[in-house]
Amino acid sequence: MSVASENEDGFMLTGDAAGAAEPTAEMPQGWPEDEVRKQGAKAGDEALYLELDGWEGPLDLLLDLARRQKVDLRQISILALVDQYLTYIERAQDLRLELAADYLVMAAWLAYLKSALLLPKDEQEDPSPEELALRLQLRLQRLGAMREAAARLMARDRIGRDIFLRGAPEGLRTDRKTLWRSDAYSIIQAYGQVKARTAPRIYHVSNRPVMTLDSALDRVSAMLGVTLEWMEIRDFLPPHAEPALRKSALASSFVAALELARLGRAEIDQEGAFAPLRIRRLKEAVRQAVEA
């Protein structure tokens, strides 16, 4: 970036731009970072702003100009500030300095603000130029406050510069030592578990009460022989069986009923889903008809 190098050659743009290029108390000119940032700018990683004698962006420049009004930032004349800025930018352009875009954007915006401020009040749109000016002023105040705070912070007695810590501290050392704790029961229990875990296992299949299909077939055919009426399938179950056996009997009886129906010896009926399943012996005649 050409500006940086030209400035280094003593091409002091600020010299007459504002007539008061002397650095403010908070910003000594020899601030070491200027070098750093110039290098940064050369490296191109900071292309977004361009340094003009150490200003960082338009707001920074504006703040510096505002300070030259030598009044409280709350009292500054925005119009005067705008003029100073625009003059500054014009000069830079006359000198064919390459200005970063945001300086020009700010210049355009300030030019607009200036004209709006000068127009009769009732022709203003929203937001009013006064409001825009106020916002700018507030921003400058905030930046100014932080700049002063930074300066006061840096001026404190700092460790390593004004204040020193002990040069050769012995250092504290804590050696950690683990005391392991356990007890006999844990040992015994752990051993039991190892044994239990690794012991060969024997699996038992428990003997559950079942009614086989054969016995169900016998049972159902025998009971069907007694009557011609419909009977619920539940009536075929052994009356006092334990629940497990009942379940098995129900399943077997159902299969037996299907088998009998297939053989044409019984018919099955159900009025609807989940309704009781009924079964009765098929009359001989019907049976023969079916067979035929």
Add this chain to the structure above:
Amino acid sequence: MTDDTAPDELERGLEATLFASDEPLTVEQLSAHLGDLEKSSIREGLAALQEHYAKRGVHLVERGKRWHFETAADMAHLLRREKEQVRRLSRAATEVLAIIAYHEPVSRAEIESIRGVQTSSGTLDVLMEAGWIKLAGRREVPGRPVIYATTNDFLDHFGLESRRDLPGIDELKAAGLLDPVDEAFEEAMGAQDCEADEDASEDAEEDAES
């Protein structure tokens, strides 16, 4: 020839421990180190020691709840010439540091809205490397930006007992200068009707958003 009352064992222990330690110590650490003493007696001992050293060439100070010995500020002229160990910060870095310290926790966008320029990532890196700022989570707004805050080392380095001791922070707060522009703007517009600048916001909110 000073003629002191002999310090008690607790004071001697604290003195020895703090002298020997290569980092500042909290009351808790001191207590643990001295055999789990009551924190209240540790605090008493520290206060006594602090008083003892107040007039000496070395002071006992508390920074961010941690204690250490350091040379008295008025001895700087003796020590400075040979021992300048402080890295010099760029102006951008000092500004960013101040903004973080006075506004913390604060996002990069918030820093930039105050400074009016982009912050190079190098600037934040330098401050992180110096151990003065740290990531302090994310702000729960769209984009969940990372937010920054200062560290105990920051307090140490600048001789601050806590953030409350930041130079001028009370005045800045009272003047509303730590409030975001939008807030201050509303304030100012509201105040204009009644009458000029009543001393603006009292309870300055720090949850800035530009």
Add this chain to the structure above:
Amino acid sequence: MTDDTAPDELERGLEATLFASDEPLTVEQLSAHLGDLEKSSIREGLAALQEHYAKRGVHLVERGKRWHFETAADMAHLLRREKEQVRRLSRAATEVLAIIAYHEPVSRAEIESIRGVQTSSGTLDVLMEAGWIKLAGRREVPGRPVIYATTNDFLDHFGLESRRDLPGIDELKAAGLLDPVDEAFEEAMGAQDCEADEDASEDAEEDAES
């Protein structure tokens, strides 16, 4: 609250300089540092300081013509503190210890075959560190594996007269300790204090074998 006479500026300067220096300093160095003062007055200042610190937790000492601060000898124990941390043996370590106790002397391969899982060397290290097991030579089989046995400390810690006090397999079974347990139950048992059934074991059988 000590009530000192305030130290003079020379003393304060010496104090700060010696404190901040990273090496012991000679009288000449100190003199140069403090603005070419008379060596005699430096010596006087050092003597005064030395006296002041004589009763404190930090002493000013001269070694080979060089002066420095150091922690008082009787405070040295504070600088190097041993912290004991009680930890409960892990499940895996407890199992390995139990196997060694029941089967000793036993090699790592044997331990693994009994446990049915690989054993990390860290587990054995922990038991060695605890002082409960020791190397007990090598088994005279191919590869000559190291074998482990329990120590007297083991018996001490676990309150056992001898390894014969450990209940045998039959007793374990009787106590329900051989029942497969689900993890939650295991957990619950682990939390419980060891109770009664310990002394159920009189003539512990050691015939254990997987």
